[in-house]
Amino acid sequence: MDARDRILDAKKIVVKVGTTTLTHESGKLNLNRIEKLARVLSDLNNSGKQFILVSSGAIGVGVNRLNLDRADMTLPERQASASVGQAILMKIYQKLFGEYNQTVSQILLTKDIMDNLEGKQNAENTMNTLLELGIIPIVNENDTISTFEIQFGDNDTLSATVASLVDADLLILLSDIDGLFTADPRKDPDAKIISVVEEVTREVESLASGSGSEFGTGGMITKLTAAKICGKEGIDTIIANGEDPSIIYNILDGEEIGTLFLSR
């Protein structure tokens, strides 16, 4: 089956949204965008697709609520912010998905779940049961118990872990950028988008750099790591711009959008 047919057939889909997609530049929630995301995922769920939403944003939203000094925050303050922000995020998700009678749930994970046989099995069972019940699980890192991930971690690789865990058909990484470019377009105005990547080689990796935003972590580097993890598991990955969440319809209709990383 070629990649286009695989995408058209995809049933179990992991969608990751980054901080920059969920918030305005002020750091406050972009309610219009989250509302659209909730509508699109609920509608596609009604059509028979299954979704897991991996959502960042907890730290950014929490910092905003607590009025902390963004430039000078301790690690525990970032953790405290994530704890406050996660609750705010879930309240909004409950409300907006609720408008479409779509039940959502919360799952907080750390990537080392893959190293714990029992924990991995429990997470897999829970997620697959939620999907069978028609629920959209909303996943984030558990920033309270893992400080490593706040400093170096990111939800890109977490979303690849989740996709592997549930044996997803497709991973969609929605970001503030159209896809992988030949260089960071914020720094190089001549950078061109790459529409298909057959393999994440060192040469491909050398095109990517870190995040341009204040609360995002990882940038393009960790998106490539995610694509690499999924590729090995036979899962295709697409990076696309989350500015208008209805792009998910276009992606699932097989349109050439963003950057498609082919699985092996």
Ligand SMILES: Nc1ncnc2c1ncn2[C@@H]1O[C@H](COP(=O)(O)OP(=O)(O)O)[C@@H](O)[C@H]1O
């Ligand atoms: N080669 C590249 N192509 C596209 N974006 C890149 C590249 N290298 C670095 N970036 C940066 O990665 C950013 C996306 O990552 P990030 O800020 O972590 O977003 P998100 O919050 O969606 O995870 C882009 O806005 C861009 O500045």
Ligand SMILES: N[C@@H](CCC(=O)OP(=O)(O)O)C(=O)O
């Ligand atoms: N758990 C953190 C994740 C931070 C993060 O990875 O951000 P992003 O690079 O925007 O996906 C949060 O919710 O703020």
